[in-house]
Amino acid sequence: MQWIWQMPSFKISCAALAAALALAAAGALLVTGASRAANESEAGPARPALTVTQAQPQRSTIALRLAANGDVAAWQEASIGAESHGLRLTEVLVNVGDRVQAGQVLARFATDTVQADVAQARASLLEAQAHAAEDQANADRARSLQATGALSVQQIAQLTTADKTAQARVQAAQAGLDAQLLRLRQTRVLAPDGGVISARTATVGAVVSAGTELFRMLRKGRLEWRAEVTAAELHRITPGTRVSVTTAGGAVLEGRVRMLAPTVDPHTRNALVYVDLPAHAQLRAGMFARGEFDLGSSAALTVPQQALVLRDGFSYVFVLGADQRVQQRKVQTGRRVADRVELLAGLDAQSWIAVQGAGFLNDGDLVRVVASQDSTQKTPVAQAKHAPSAIH
Template sequence: MKTRLPSLPTVLTAAALTLALAAACVLALSGPATAQAPAASAGPKPALTVKQVLAQSSTWPQTLSATGSIAAWQEVIIGAEIGGQRLAELKVDVGDRVKKGQLLARLSPGTLETDLAASKAALLEAEASAREARQTAERVKTLQGSDALSPQAIDQALAADAAAQARVAAARARVQADQLRLAYTQITAPDDGVVNARLATPGALVQPGQELFRLQRQGRLEWRAEVPGPELARLKAGQLVRLAPSGAPAVEGRVRRVSPQIDTQTRNGLVYVDLKAGEALRAGLFARGDFVLGESPALTLPQTAVLLRDGFSYVFRIDGSKVRQTKVQVGRREADRVEIRSGLSAGAAVVESGVGFLADGDTVQVQK
């Protein structure tokens, strides 16, 4: 029996297939290792470029914050002293600054001038009668002890003199009263100040005690701060107050008086603060203020370095190329800086800004 050998083309084809399979196996084994090598050598890329800032120790004023309204130091109600007269003329309006004794309004005198003239005439008549009675009394006194006049006639002459002098006094009082009533037609300012309100109307019939103007005495304003009762003991007259009125520039003031009692509803007490005069200040403005109690050391950072998250405050400490989220407790604020009461030590390096884009453990590049 003869054995048949494979032909040469068949042998070559089988060899080519074997080589192709071997090459595919080599590529399959070496490909992943080759692809992973560059990725492993590249390393993680920084997430964000940041600038660092150091926590600084400084001395800050110790303050107590409060809110309240600005009001007139004293407000005087100016009214009519007499009634039944018409308002003839108004000299001032709301917002005018006036001096003590300045004429604000004038009432029509009506019959007051005539009444005064009649009273003066009556006084002259009473004085003439009194002079005559006095002369008679003097003559009678020289005849006392003689039989020229009876004791009864002498007593009558002396009594007539006394009555005449009393009538003079009464007539003089009527003249003074009529002069005062006539003076009341001139309504003047009781003190320097600013006219806050004008309720008078020209031509109106004025009644006694009717309010015509309201005067802010001396143009002075005060801040009436509402302070919690337990904090009142920390305040005293003369302390500096820094005030930030709503819609007006910041001003300074001094504590004038601390209320001796506390409101039973709010449990707050009033503190009266004298303010420096300013064109932008108005009675009725709401204001926030800080009572300066003294000074104390403070560890501070820029406010941009503090992140408020889930009701807590955090900073991001720089640890090499990583950042670590650190919980802190904040306190006072001054301009663009905030006090760090706990959670951080002086000189600690933290991220200055852009903290809202960071997470704990992020890789960063610190800007030099």
């Protein structure tokens, strides 16, 4: 077999066969490339991934508001206690929640002992007055006889002194009677002012000492909101500032700042702001409430809230380019009013951004913008439709 491989004619045939195979492979590659190019030309350019609406940032006026939390408390509280000592409580006329007027009788104590003391004091006064009348008559006679010499100077002085002493005893007896009459009046517990009874410890039959609290009252029925504000924000609030307060039940009340606390808590660095509140059925002392202080307004650059995309804790918008591709741009947000958000940095007023459908976009995506009648006026588009690819 070795001599067959060494024949010249056989070597030429093998070389021709190899060349033919190489030409066939090159032809196949050319045909494959031509067909791929033809397919790409028939498919056309890349198709948009999503249909979006567009809008430009708007210059608008936004109210400056300062949010705060706090408790509802009584404007002032009145403590109503017993003024007499050792008397038995016989009648309680009001209960918690009752609205009372100034001077109204709230409770009564037993008056038997006090009335006996009043009678005794009145009798002592009558006795003192009788002695005083006798001593005064004696002093008058002595003074009339002074010129005759019938009585010595010492005797006249003793009668005059007795007259003055008797008059002093009358005044002391009168004071004792007044004290007992005062005790008699104190057997009736009166409301010092109008308001609402907030607490009651009075119990019928109890014998209480002077100073024991029987009732607690919200004066005038007035309540206030005590908001906690940081020391850095305290200077922005002044007396008379309007405040919108929302109760735990959802009621919204309009109040006004009455005063600012003169001190700041050294532990929390917060100060109290006292806000007068109108009467409302849902208000209760001790309840929690939140509110906002109206600090005026200022101009701001705003975008629709739908245009913002939150990713990794940051806010982004997608800016539309001339080639209909979007560029993801990080922005800094501020206040929120209804469906619009203030932009503090990251976007200029001339940029067009994607609104509806922005949450499905990625940086560099090709989009199709929905034409609307508002787009020619450079105002945000109110409504738009997602493409089927975005829905699914």
